Amino acid sequence: MVMVHGDNFCLVLPPKVVEVQIIVIPIFKKNADVEAIFAACSSAVQTLRAAGFRVEHDFRDIYSVGWKFYNWERKGVPLRIEIMPECIAENQIMKLSPSVQPRTR
16 A cells, blocks of 8 residues: 655655666757667666666657656656756756656756
C-alpha cells in the first residue's frame, strides 16, 4: 500500500523499488538536429545501463514533453534526464528529480 499526501509534488519511491530508476527524455526545439538528440539520448541510456542503472528513454512523438514528464513522475521514477540542443552544444545534460525542484545542469 502506498500513501500520498496532497501537498506532495509526486509519488516518491526508493530507487531499489521502482522498475525504472532513470528516464531520459529528448526535448526538441525548432530547427533542432533530431538525429543528434536521439544519438545523445541513446548514448546516455547505454552508459547508464552499463553502470548498472535501470534506465529507459521516451522517444514517443505522439505525446508532448509535458505529458511525458507528468507520466513518468506519476509512475514514481526518481530521476529524469532531459537532453536538448543547448545541452548537446555545451556537452551537458539537464537532470531533475521530481521531488526536488528546480532543474540543475
